[in-house]
Amino acid sequence: MVNEAMDEGTRKQYLADDPPTVVPLTIAPHFNALNDKEKKYAHYISRAAFSGTRINLRQVSAESEAIYDFIITLHKSCNGDWKKLASQAKLSDEDLKHFLSYAAQFIGNTGNYRSFGDSKGKS
Structure with a gap:
């Protein structure tokens, strides 16, 4: 739990960014520029990276894999x-926004630690 007596600057280090930084990837022109052998290599290296997701999650924290499964299941x-x-669960738009901000950062970081500073993100 974040200490309420903490100054705002320190407290923000432990909270998920709101809004999160999301960068769309424009890969099609780069992928299309590859020859067939390079495309096959890129495909299999990306599959290998994706297959290693659960290993990364387990290395980040004991709870990361369960949080990942929860987000994917939802x-x-x-x-x-x-x-x-959110409507079915009777959540407010603000609650949904906070959840999606957390989920985006969790998936982007492959775990519940922020990408810089090794602090856990909280919503």
């Missing part, structure tokens, strides 16, 4: 329609 259960899920 996404599958609503087919990506987060507003519908």
